[in-house]
Amino acid sequence: xxxxxxxxxxxxxxxxxxxxxxxxxxxxxxxxxxxxxxxxxxxxxxxxxxxxxxxxxxxxxxxxxxxxxxxxxxxxxxxxxxxxxxxxxxxxxxxxxxxxxxxxxxxxxxxx
Amino acid sequence: xxxxxxxxxxxxxxxxxxxxxxxxxxxxxxxxxxxxxxxxxxxxxxxxxxxxxxxxxxxxxxxxxxxxxxxxxxxxxxxxxxxxxxxxxxxxxxxxxxxxxxxxxxxxxxxx
Numbered sequence: 001x002x003x004x005x006x007x008x009x010x011x012x013x014x015x016x017x018x019x020x021x022x023x024x025x026x027x028x029x030x031x032x033x034x035x036x037x038x039x040x041x042x043x044x045x046x047x048x049x050x051x052x053x054x055x056x057x058x059x060x061x062x063x064x065x066x067x068x069x070x071x072x073x074x075x076x077x078x079x080x081x082x083x084x085x086x087x088x089x090x091x092x093x094x095x096x097x098x099x100x101x102x103x104x105x106x107x108x109x110x111x112x
Numbered sequence: 113x114x115x116x117x118x119x120x121x122x123x124x125x126x127x128x129x130x131x132x133x134x135x136x137x138x139x140x141x142x143x144x145x146x147x148x149x150x151x152x153x154x155x156x157x158x159x160x161x162x163x164x165x166x167x168x169x170x171x172x173x174x175x176x177x178x179x180x181x182x183x184x185x186x187x188x189x190x191x192x193x194x195x196x197x198x199x200x201x202x203x204x205x206x207x208x209x210x211x212x213x214x215x216x217x218x219x220x221x222x223x224x
Binding site: 004031035040041042043045048050058090092094096099100101102103104105106108 | 155
């Protein structure tokens with residue numbers, strides 16, 4: 001079955017540590033996205049990538065980094081520079097001609 | 113910049129109709145979407161409407177679009193307890209960035 005997988009589902013991090021969230025899709029979609037979800041604030045765009053080896057900052061990119069070395073993979077690194085990283089992180093993908101962003105199941109990151 | 117707004121909470125009784133409202137600011141919006149998010153999960157597309165349409169019906173779901181007022185609504189007929197979730201409104205345009213703008217989400221609680 002085609003879809004988007006995110007791992008891990010739950011992630012705990014100590015303050016000062018970098019962590020990487022995985023996002024993989026086998027839908028052959030061109031564009032991929034990372035969103036952050038906080039209660040009452042909806043989805044905020046962190047980074048997005050339209051093609052391999054290219055990505056753009058979203059609205060809240062500070063303290064995050066991404067790479068897009070393969071079409072199917074778009075990992076997100078939450079760095080120690082992100083002051084309030086505890087949140088639910090959602091990855092999505094999109095293909096031109098289809099009117100839908102497909103979402104993964106999400107990763108809940110908690111900073112201890 | 114673009115903005116999408118929704119009320120945060122809605123409570124209805126089982127069997128009643130639910131109406132979730134959304135306003136947006138981008139007049140160049142081409143598609144408007146309704147997504148559903150169940151607890152701890154990703155988002156699932158419920159329906160979408162093209163900006164030159166006024167209404168779209170899909171089984172228990174009715175979407176109404178007032179483009180003049182930039183107002184979108186989702187009506188769920190015969191609401192069931194399984195409809196309890198967060199509902200997100202989103203808009204996109206053909207500006208070439210492939211970005212969606214999401215609202216804050218409306219938490220629907222269905223009372224038995």
